[in-house]
Amino acid sequence: xxxxxxxxxxxxxxxxxxxxxxxxxxxxxxxxxxxxxxxxxxxxxxxxxxxxxxxxxxxxxxxxxxxxxxxxxxxxxxxxxxxxxxxxxxxxxxxxxxxxxxxxxxxxxxxxxxxxxxxxxxxxxxxxxxxxxxxxxxxxxxxxxxxxxxxxxxxxxxxxxxxxxxxxxxxxxxxxxxxxxxxxxxxxxxxxxxxxxxxxxxxxxxxxxxxxxxxxxxxxxxxxxxxxxxxxxxxxxxxxxxxxxxxxxxxxxxxxxxxxxxxxxxxxxxxxxxxxxxxxxxxxxxxxxxxxxxxxxxxxxxxxxxx
Amino acid sequence: xxxxxxxxxxxxxxxxxxxxxxxxxxxxxxxxxxxxxxxxxxxxxxxxxxxxxxxxxxxxxxxxxxxxxxxxxxxxxxxxxxxxxxxxxxxxxxxxxxxxxxxxxxxxxxxxxxxxxxxxxxxxxxxxxxxxxxxxxxxxxxxxxxxxxxxxxxxxxxxxxxxxxxxxxxxxxxxxxxxxxxxxxxxxxxxxxxxxxxxxxxxxxxxxxxxxxxxxxxxxxxxxxxxxxxxxxxxxxxxxxxxxxxxxxxxxxxxxxxxxxxxxxxxxxxxxxxxxxxxxxxxxxxxxxxxxxxxxxxxxxxxxxxx
Numbered sequence: 273x274x275x276x277x278x279x280x281x282x283x284x285x286x287x288x289x290x291x292x293x294x295x296x297x298x299x300x301x302x303x304x305x306x307x308x309x310x311x312x313x314x315x316x317x318x319x320x321x322x323x324x325x326x327x328x329x330x331x332x333x334x335x336x337x338x339x340x341x342x343x344x345x346x347x348x349x350x351x352x353x354x355x356x357x358x359x360x361x362x363x364x365x366x367x368x369x370x371x372x373x374x375x376x377x378x379x380x381x382x383x384x385x386x387x388x389x390x391x392x393x394x395x396x397x398x399x400x401x402x403x404x405x406x407x408x409x410x411x412x413x414x415x416x417x418x419x420x421x422x423x424x425x426x427x428x429x430x431x432x433x434x435x436x437x438x439x440x441x442x443x444x445x446x447x448x449x450x451x452x453x454x455x456x457x458x459x460x461x462x463x464x465x466x467x468x469x470x471x472x473x474x475x476x477x478x479x480x481x482x483x484x485x486x487x488x489x490x491x492x493x494x495x496x497x498x499x500x501x502x503x504x505x506x507x508x509x510x511x512x513x514x515x516x517x518x519x520x521x522x523x524x525x526x527x528x529x530x531x532x533x534x535x536x537x538x539x540x541x542x543x544x545x546x547x548x549x550x551x552x553x554x555x556x557x558x559x560x561x562x563x564x565x566x567x568x569x570x571x572x573x574x575x576x577x578x579x
Numbered sequence: 580x581x582x583x584x585x586x587x588x589x590x591x592x593x594x595x596x597x598x599x600x601x602x603x604x605x606x607x608x609x610x611x612x613x614x615x616x617x618x619x620x621x622x623x624x625x626x627x628x629x630x631x632x633x634x635x636x637x638x639x640x641x642x643x644x645x646x647x648x649x650x651x652x653x654x655x656x657x658x659x660x661x662x663x664x665x666x667x668x669x670x671x672x673x674x675x676x677x678x679x680x681x682x683x684x685x686x687x688x689x690x691x692x693x694x695x696x697x698x699x700x701x702x703x704x705x706x707x708x709x710x711x712x713x714x715x716x717x718x719x720x721x722x723x724x725x726x727x728x729x730x731x732x733x734x735x736x737x738x739x740x741x742x743x744x745x746x747x748x749x750x751x752x753x754x755x756x757x758x759x760x761x762x763x764x765x766x767x768x769x770x771x772x773x774x775x776x777x778x779x780x781x782x783x784x785x786x787x788x789x790x791x792x793x794x795x796x797x798x799x800x801x802x803x804x805x806x807x808x809x810x811x812x813x814x815x816x817x818x819x820x821x822x823x824x825x826x827x828x829x830x831x832x833x834x835x836x837x838x839x840x841x842x843x844x845x846x847x848x849x850x851x852x853x854x855x856x857x858x859x860x861x862x863x864x865x866x867x868x869x870x871x872x873x874x875x876x877x878x879x880x881x882x883x884x885x886x
Contacts, residue, residue: 284727287724287728288727288728288731291728292732295740296740298744299740299743299744302744303743303744303746304745304746410869410872410873411865411869413868413872414816414864414865414866414868414869414872415861415865416820416823416824416861416864416865416868418824418827418843419843419857419861419864419865422843422846422847422850422857422861423858423861425850426850426851426854426857430850430851512733513732513733513734513735513736514733514734514735516733516735516736517733517734517735517736517739517824518735520735520739520828521824521827521828524828524847525847535739536739536828536829536830539739539742539743539830540829540830544743547740547743551736551740551743554733554736555732555733555736558733558736559731559732562731
């Protein structure tokens, strides 16, 4: 039953990925202006124009062009940057690690803040501590990540000078953007931890643990928290898309050469192969993460039905 | 031709009278339900605070020209980069434009983009969800597949991808938000239709020979409205943040349009000299998002009898 569900989810992922690649391919195909003259430049002679048209396969109909595109993507070839004239996959390989590092740090900070805050709010429900945590969470949810990033940059880089003003290639450059993501994400997560914890504390096994005479500490940390975190941890996988989306603006604010910055720069410069390549890499990893989170959630929590 | 017996006429008259009474009663019920709803809403702290913020925001957007004596796009060389003072309470930017004025006009952009985007995604999502939920079968399968696919795309990246294809500008931002967010309504409305469709009063209406359109619009739709309203309220701040993010990245509003995101971006290079340029639009975004979130959560609390 379980295996069947997992296989079904993975099989259902295939059309999503195919549609995604069609969509991403169409960005280049339907973008305003003639794609050939975009590559060739305004002063190209008719011969150069024709040769570029053939080189990129732009003389073929849409479906052939797409199939060709899909074939090379499957082979790990994401095309060649118009601007830099080198393989897109190389550029992505250079830029992706730093984005992942920011995301990882963001997740770490999320947990360090959200779990204690959510647990305190749940255990001390309707006390000052609960109200403080939940008010902080409301404000954090309302705060745009990129604005928080600018505030952190102003205070900790410009004024206090604890961190570099623009990316310097060291680990220090990651800390402020990591906090910008971590703090805003923690706001939502703390709410989730709180409600999940409240749900668990109502369960019979918690009452049993209490009536066994276990200390409140052991009941909360030994029994309740473990179970309360199951949905939280797995649902965090669904936040990956949000985190990468937030990272795009932060990479620009902190002048960090990540994949988000690469993508926006390429959109503005109309370097479509790079836009397509980064879009494919990012969306397929997010779709994959979502499905993994989904599966994990079902595997860990036996109450979920596999339909 | 069958003759009407007097008894039949009596029954008919009785039925007519009963129907009129029922209609009256129902209207009374509706009125008292509405009064009760308003009372509960006014007693809810979140609803009141959120409501005040939303009303202020709409007021600022509507009466923008009356709130300021400056122009949002005319440069003034005599007032370049002034810190907040009596003449310019939020300071001025590098062109000497009053930040308060730009923010006030920016409220118009935020409100307009959010309302149009949410209205379109609501209509598209609701219609598709209603069709899928009501008719079921192959239609449902197709619509659900498309919805699930759209749902699994990360919103921010999807919006950025659309902008890459369509070009920058606010109109394309609206299209991008609609395409990225209609699927949520579709899922909710489909679920509502599926559950309401099986209730007895729908069965009764069908037996009485009512047309599909009448059943959908008169009976199912009004009963499935609640979650849609709550969702729309909570989608408005999301649309505002997406617009601000895209404009911040240079993909949305183009200069001199005073979108909050664009103002924030214009202060990015001047963060050390003129932090006020980026400070105030961020506070505005945060307040407005907070207002809508408070109000939306309150609406859910008040409208949902299970909570």
